[in-house]
Amino acid sequence: MATREPETGWHGEDSDVNHLRGRAFEATCLAATAFGLVSVLLLLLFVANDAFRPFSADAGWLATYAATVLVPLAALAVYYYRLDEPAGEVAYVTSGLPVVGLLLTGGFAVLFIELLSVLEWFALLISLVVAGGLIAAHGRLRPKAALERLAVVLLAPIVTVFGLPPTSFNRFVTDTAAALGLDFGLYYRVISLREAIMMLPFVPTDWVMLLLTLVLPVAGAAGWFVEQRRESRRDGLAVVGLTTAVAVVGVVAGPLLGIGTDVWLLVVTFAVLPLGVYVEGVLRRGEGVRGLAFPVAAVLGVVVGSVVTGALGFAGPDPWLDWGFLTSATSRTAADAGIYPAMVGSVMMIIVIVLTTFPVGVGAAIYLEEYAPSQGLMGKFVTLIEINIGNLAGVPSVVYGLLGLALFIRVLQWPQGSVIVAGLAVGLLILPIVIISAQEAIRSVPDSFRQASYGMGATRWQTIRQVVLPEALPGILTGTILALGRAIGETAPLLMIGAAASVRLAPNSFFDVASMMPRQIFSWSSELDPSFRHGVLAAGVITLLAVLLVMNATAIVIRNRYQRTG
Amino acid sequence: MTENEMTSNESTEPTPSTETAASSPDPSGDPLIDQSIDVEGTDANAGETGKPVIESRDLNVFYGETQALQGIDLAIPEKQVTAMIGPSGCGKSTFLRCINRMNDLIDAARVEGDLYFEGKNVYDADVDPVALRRRIGMVFQHPNPFPKSIYDNVAYGLRIQDQTEDIDDKVETALKRAALWDEVKDQLDKSALDLSGGQQQRLCIARAIAVDPDVILMDEPASALDPIATSKIEDLIEELAEEFTVVIVTHNMQQAARISDKTAVFLTGGELVEFDDTDKIFENPDSQRVEDYITGKFG
Numbered sequence: 001m002a003t004r005e006p007e008t009g010w011h012g013e014d015s016d017v018n019h020l021r022g023r024a025f026e027a028t029c030l031a032a033t034a035f036g037l038v039s040v041l042l043l044l045l046f047v048a049n050d051a052f053r054p055f056s057a058d059a060g061w062l063a064t065y066a067a068t069v070l071v072p073l074a075a076l077a078v079y080y081y082r083l084d085e086p087a088g089e090v091a092y093v094t095s096g097l098p099v100v101g102l103l104l105t106g107g108f109a110v111l112f113i114e115l116l117s118v119l120e121w122f123a124l125l126i127s128l129v130v131a132g133g134l135i136a137a138h139g140r141l142r143p144k145a146a147l148e149r150l151a152v153v154l155l156a157p158i159v160t161v162f163g164l165p166p167t168s169f170n171r172f173v174t175d176t177a178a179a180l181g182l183d184f185g186l187y188y189r190v191i192s193l194r195e196a197i198m199m200l201p202f203v204p205t206d207w208v209m210l211l212l213t214l215v216l217p218v219a220g221a222a223g224w225f226v227e228q229r230r231e232s233r234r235d236g237l238a239v240v241g242l243t244t245a246v247a248v249v250g251v252v253a254g255p256l257l258g259i260g261t262d263v264w265l266l267v268v269t270f271a272v273l274p275l276g277v278y279v280e281g282v283l284r285r286g287e288g289v290r291g292l293a294f295p296v297a298a299v300l301g302v303v304v305g306s307v308v309t310g311a312l313g314f315a316g317p318d319p320w321l322d323w324g325f326l327t328s329a330t331s332r333t334a335a336d337a338g339i340y341p342a343m344v345g346s347v348m349m350i351i352v353i354v355l356t357t358f359p360v361g362v363g364a365a366i367y368l369e370e371y372a373p374s375q376g377l378m379g380k381f382v383t384l385i386e387i388n389i390g391n392l393a394g395v396p397s398v399v400y401g402l403l404g405l406a407l408f409i410r411v412l413q414w415p416q417g418s419v420i421v422a423g424l425a426v427g428l429l430i431l432p433i434v435i436i437s438a439q440e441a442i443r444s445v446p447d448s449f450r451q452a453s454y455g456m457g458a459t460r461w462q463t464i465r466q467v468v469l470p471e472a473l474p475g476i477l478t479g480t481i482l483a484l485g486r487a488i489g490e491t492a493p494l495l496m497i498g499a500a501a502s503v504r505l506a507p508n509s510f511f512d513v514a515s516m517m518p519r520q521i522f523s524w525s526s527e528l529d530p531s532f533r534h535g536v537l538a539a540g541v542i543t544l545l546a547v548l549l550v551m552n553a554t555a556i557v558i559r560n561r562y563q564r565t566g
Numbered sequence: 567m568t569e570n571e572m573t574s575n576e577s578t579e580p581t582p583s584t585e586t587a588a589s590s591p592d593p594s595g596d597p598l599i600d601q602s603i604d605v606e607g608t609d610a611n612a613g614e615t616g617k618p619v620i621e622s623r624d625l626n627v628f629y630g631e632t633q634a635l636q637g638i639d640l641a642i643p644e645k646q647v648t649a650m651i652g653p654s655g656c657g658k659s660t661f662l663r664c665i666n667r668m669n670d671l672i673d674a675a676r677v678e679g680d681l682y683f684e685g686k687n688v689y690d691a692d693v694d695p696v697a698l699r700r701r702i703g704m705v706f707q708h709p710n711p712f713p714k715s716i717y718d719n720v721a722y723g724l725r726i727q728d729q730t731e732d733i734d735d736k737v738e739t740a741l742k743r744a745a746l747w748d749e750v751k752d753q754l755d756k757s758a759l760d761l762s763g764g765q766q767q768r769l770c771i772a773r774a775i776a777v778d779p780d781v782i783l784m785d786e787p788a789s790a791l792d793p794i795a796t797s798k799i800e801d802l803i804e805e806l807a808e809e810f811t812v813v814i815v816t817h818n819m820q821q822a823a824r825i826s827d828k829t830a831v832f833l834t835g836g837e838l839v840e841f842d843d844t845d846k847i848f849e850n851p852d853s854q855r856v857e858d859y860i861t862g863k864f865g
């Protein structure tokens with residue numbers, strides 16, 4: 001009965017449902033998507049080919065590495081995808097963690113080389129810890145004194161890091177600026193803890209300070225995490241102990257192998273420790289253990305490949321984008337040109353942007369969403385402001401460059417093309433985007449959470465602090481990171497504020513003149529030598545895109561992480 | 567029958583109107599409590615009157631242009647269960663929100679008139695709604711746990727109100743009273759959003775009672791619960807009424823009849839038609855419309 005086919009039915013071809021228009025629309029959309037994706041992909045392939053020049057290698061070289069690296073890894077990937085998905089995840093994490101860890105290592109290495117001495121870092125951190133201790137102690141002793149607490153929270157870090165001004169506020173601002181510029185000229189004022197530490201006659205050696213301020217805290221955090229996870233104090237302590245042991249052994253043994261102690265400590269903290277904890281967890285759970293084969297195969301493949309090509313005398317490619325490009329300054333000859341100073345400039349610019357735009361943008365968004373009146377005359381005014389923030393997000397970036405030029409260079413007389421000016425100008429540019437995305441994240445917190453909180457007798461501040469912000473934070477972070485991605489690629493404002501076309505030395509303070517990656521790429525594009533315009537330029541673009549990719553991937557990871565648990 | 571009702575209705579109908587009449591010539595606010603005791607007294611069932619702890623006087627609420635409550639006069643007795651019944655949209659939730667000033671959070675809402683809590687008009691300029699809400703807890707119509715762990719949900723109120731001594735014990739007690747402890751005692755770290763709807767509602771009840779408020783407002787607390795959990799909640803409410811004043815909105819007539827001491831019947835348009843002892847409302851209501859509503863002829 002159910003399988004009988006009536007001649008004229010409601011279900012077949014002759015039914016009166018018409019799908020034709022829908023199908024045509026679907027096909028058009030697909031075509032548009034495919035066109036966009038394919039053109040971007042082609043462009044990327046083209047640039048990547050210029051940057052890496054894989055075909056400048058011997059065919060034998062390519063074949064060897066294809067056989068030792070590509071084929072095994074591809075086979076493993078297919079195996080994971082088809083048969084063993086947990087192992088696939090393990091493979092993904094164990095390959096990704098070292099990369100991220102090494103990037104972080106590089107970041108801190110640059111920080112210590114260009115910006116801060118280890119002693120300065122040590123002093124700063126100790127001062128902040130002491131400030132935190134003061135705040136906590138005050139909270140313990142006088143939990144009810146709210147106004148006092150506010151003062152302590154605001155003042156403690158300032159006093160420990162910057163000290164007290166002599167008399168006038170003006171003097172204080174000068175000092176703050178000087179301290180930011182890491183120029184420790186002392187004025188007639190109460191000296192800060194940070195400066196006191198810096199003036200100590202005896203200071204521990206660099207590696208001891210790094211061990212105390214970087215390795216141990218990170219190891220402690222990891223240990224705490226493990227302890228919580230496994231509810232075993234012993235495992236937590238083991239993490240801390242092992243990490244410290246590995247770090248100290250490396251410090252002693254490193255120089256024999258030619259590894260700098262500082263670099264070793266950074267590698268241990270950011271790469272070895274997370275990877276070790278993760279791998280140990282995988283082995284203990286016994287799930288997806290086969291995924292560990294992937295990174296092992298990758299390393300083995302590279303080692304075998306290099307042995308084979310060395311033995312047979314195959315020449316490798318001569319890429320534009322290589323270690324030398326990443327670590328040297330630009331030069332007259334294309335072969336020696338590198339992007340290192342511009343990369344440091346970009347990173348420092350991002351630091352300025354994060355420190356200024358993030359608090360201002362998120363603060364504005366919180367105000368507009370949670371505090372601002374929505375009714376009456378003031379409500380209209382707020383709406384006007386919101387509309388104009390939307391408009392500001394669309395203002396061309398040259399205009400922000402002009403604003404930066406007028407405000408920071410002409411009015412405030414800050415050095416032309418300095419990192420701080422670049423950071424503030426580009427920060428202004430992305431400020432509206434940060435505000436809008438943070439507003440959206442805050443708005444997406446369901447009202448029922450707020451009502452529940454107010455219904456419990458929470459104040460507005462408690463509601464925002466305990467309920468709204470934790471819920472909105474992933475969204476805020478995602479939006480901000482994406483906006484930072486936009487910031488790092490902006491060129492026009494940098495041109496307007498006179499960022500250097502090319503510099504030989506990386507900036508050492510925020511008031512130094514610097515170049516940034518897009519600015520450097522732009523100046524390569526007008527070099528006469530075609531190998532600049534094709535090779536070096538492509539290498540720069542790929543570097544920039546890689547940085548962007550890492551930032552966006554971070555944003556995506558944050559979003560997924562919190563969506564799962566939220 | 568109908569005529570009989572009508573006459574009896576007319577004879578005792580002045581209850582609300584006497585109250586308004588009494589309040590209008592003497593708006594000083596001080597002697598309110600005595601007055602309302604008088605009003606209670608005239609209601610004949612003087613046997614079990616508690617002292618009124620919440621009193622509304624000619625309370626009107628507007629959402630923009632539309633009026634949601636019309637001149638409500640109501641005195642809620644202390645340490646008893648007061649039920650509010652009425653058809654959907656008649657303003658029960660709105661009235662509940664007036665008591666702890668949750669209507670402040672709705673931009674469109676405007677409240678006129680007075681509402682006294684322990685003799686103080688909560689709409690006075692010097693009343694901090696936050697302090698008020700710490701005395702008057704609320705369970706909402708839809709379960710709304712925080713996206714935190716079960717433990718943190720119950721501990722939330724304790725933490726924000728700085729009642730952090732013996733916090734573990736208080737959380738456990740609250741969960742036990744809300745009949746949830748046995749189900750969640752091994753998974754207090756689990757996200758509250760992973761609970762079922764009924765468990766979430768009980769969690770919200772636990773959260774509200776954990777801070778020991780004076781009054782608990784419950785907006786249909788049992789609408790998402792199965793009969794067993796419902797009866798546990800009803801037991802809880804009766805038990806709570808020994809210490810707290812409970813105001814409960816419900817669509818379930820039997821529930822109102824079972825657990826409440828007083829019942830207020832709202833009808834469409836936001837008017838309070840009758841407010842009296844529960845037995846009286848369900849056995850012999852003054853108003854014909856109330857009888858129709860209770861017997862299901864209307865609404």
Ligand SMILES: Nc1ncnc2c1ncn2[C@@H]1O[C@H](COP(=O)(O)OP(=O)(O)OP(=O)(O)O)[C@@H](O)[C@H]1O
Binds near residue numbers: 659707
């Ligand atoms: N936030 C609001 N904005 C505008 N109008 C509202 C709002 N909340 C309630 N109302 C209106 O006020 C009237 C009373 O609503 P209320 O929620 O108090 O009803 P209720 O008796 O609780 O109904 P139910 O039994 O369905 O929960 C309804 O007509 C509703 O449309």
Ligand SMILES: [Mg+2]
Binds near residue numbers: 658659660707785
């Ligand atoms: Mg309701």
